[in-house]
Amino acid sequence: MATAQQGPNTTDVTTAVETLREAMTAAGIVLPSLGADVGPPSLNLTALGRVGVDVVLRPGRRDPGVRMSGYTPEIGDLVWDETTCKVGRVVDRVGPYWQLKPLGGGREWDAHGLLRHATAAERLSAGVALANARSRGELP
Known part of the structure; x- marks a missing residue:
């Protein structure tokens, strides 16, 4: 090479x-x-x-839930979804997808791309966004 x-x-x-x-x-x-x-x-x-x-399409490929980062989420983990650029809590796994829920609750979404642990800054940003939405009366 x-x-x-x-x-x-x-x-x-x-x-x-x-x-x-x-x-x-x-x-x-x-x-x-x-x-x-x-x-x-x-x-x-x-x-x-x-x-x-x-x-x-070769059979015997590794578990599709294991992303290239080598990180396999567990239920309850706070993760950063690279596809949506959002922090979510892992609530389930359905086939090759991880189901994530916003921190303040709400509609779940299927993660289709790379997941990793959310950084402290990402968790803080999501928490501030949640607090702001509550202060505006958008969330209970």
Whole structure:
């Protein structure tokens, strides 16, 4: 694999590819043609490659509830849903989706993307938004 030229604020493409490959392997995802892109080295591009449908649909893949971050939520966890950019409490799992509920209650939603523990700042922001909604009389 070729490496990119190093410059300020750049990452070696080989290092980036290997880091991505390790994370994807840990999540049970294999992209055989993952590698450095053949474009201009100054762009530091990776090639994600092509994956056949048979590989995507292959039986025996890891549990789809385990996201690429390697984090598997538990019921009651406060998580950040990368798809909706909202904090929610894990209330259930239905098939490959996690059901999340807003902190102040309300309608649940299915998380379709990456989940991770909510940071302290994200939990605080969600709590402040909840307090503001209550002070405006929007919530009990």
